[in-house]
Amino acid sequence: MKKAITVLCLSAAVLTGCQDTTNNGNENNDATTAAVTTTAESTAANITTEAVTTTTEAVTATADTETASATTHEADVSAGGIQDMxxxxxxxxxxxxxxxxxxxxxxxxxxxxxxxxxxxxxxxxxxxxxxxxxxxxxxxxxxxxxxxxxxxxxxxxxxxxxxxxxxxxxxxxxxxxxxxxxxxxxxxxxxxxxxxxxxxxxxxxxxxxxxxxxxxxxxxxxxxxxxxxxxxxxxxxxxxxxxxxxxxxxxxxxxxxxxx
Structure with missing residues (x-):
């Protein structure tokens, strides 16, 4: 009879960001609009990248904590399991x-x-x-x-x-x-x-x-x-x-x- 080994599976959802840009139809402001759009897209991309990085780090930290907790819990169960069984x-x-x-x-x-x-x-x-x-x-x-x-x-x-x-x-x-x-x-x-x-x-x-x-x-x-x-x-x-x-x-x- 072998002990059952508990396997902890952790699934992380990564958030993604999108930036919707529109043209106001004013041909005289094309260059300005393009510059603003490019800047907005770049800023959104940076914000999204930072958000993803932060989220990923948080998920990784949570996973490490939960894994350590699960390992400790499993050890406790193993130590007391034979006493009970x-x-x-x-x-x-x-x-x-x-x-x-x-x-x-x-x-x-x-x-x-x-x-x-x-x-x-x-x-x-x-x-x-x-x-x-x-x-x-x-x-x-x-x-x-x-x-x-x-x-x-x-x-x-x-x-x-x-x-x-x-x-x-x-x-x-x-x-x-x-x-x-x-x-x-x-x-x-x-x-x-x-x-x-x-x-x-x-x-x-x-x-x-x-x-x-x-x-x-x-x-x-x-x-x-x-x-x-x-x-x-x-x-x-x-x-x-x-x-x-x-x-x-x-x-x-x-x-x-x-x-x-």
Whole structure:
């Protein structure tokens, strides 16, 4: 998706002058009349030329001012455009990915998506899981470039993983757990690149009091996210909106409208 570029077209109308001279029929005054006529024509021509020059300069100055104004306005729109448009861009992308996976798997599809502003620029990154089950889930982080295009920051996880963040740093945390073992993978975004922010923390569920207590101890909190599942085209989709306070909402249909 490319931004539309506004083109400013300016049309200038140039004024022209004319001098109508007539002969009074007096033959004795032919020379005088001719001289007066010539002088009048010359004066009118000079006045017309000056008027045209002045008008042209004014139009040129106006064009320069309006062009500069339009350029500034366009820059302002470009700077604020992505701020206004990113929810629609992300929602369109999520919907298209949901439909793609469903088409490839006879209607079976499962996605989870949440948002976190990893580079603190006011436009959140999309943390997006898609596939059909825990065995083939893929989690990627997506961002928007300066043109509003979706950019993939890379594969960061798969099944049995939840979206979270570290409250002190704002770093993304992929909380993985399976078969009695678990780990926290910490990531941050620098210069448009997603990278590990510190060494992973691994643990065994037998050695902790509770998962919630461990989250509190490590200063980690879940990211609000939406889970959408569809078993086949006939059954249709069901969505669950999971909130950070532990509550959730069940929504009939595929819910793509959430965006921070």
């Amino acid at each position: 990113y929810p629609a861009i992300y929602q369109s992308f999520i919907k298209s990915e949901f439909e793609r996976v469903a088409e490839e798997n006879n209607g079976l599809v499962s996605i989870c998506y949440g948002f976190l502003d990893l580079d603190a620029n006011g436009i959140p990154e999309l943390i997006f899981q898609r596939g059909t089950c825990e065995a083939d889930f893929a989690i990627n982080v997506f961002t928007l470039d300066s043109e509003g295009e979706i950019k993939d920051l890379g594969l960061i996880g798969g099944g049995h993983t939840s979206f979270a963040y570290e409250k002190d740093t704002g770093d993304l945390v992929m909380a993985w757990g399976h078969m009695g073992a678990g780990s926290f993978e910490y990531m941050k975004m620098e210069d448009g690149v997603l990278k590990k922010s510190k060494e992973p923390y691994s643990f065994n569920f037998d050695n902790i009091d509770s998962y919630e207590d461990l989250f509190n101890e490590k200063g980690i909190e879940y990211i609000e996210f939406v889970d959408v599942y569809q078993s086949d085209f006939e059954a249709g989709a069901t969505s669950w909106f999971y909130h950070t306070d532990g509550t959730d909402e069940k929504i009939k249909g595929a819910y793509f409208d959430y965006c921070i």
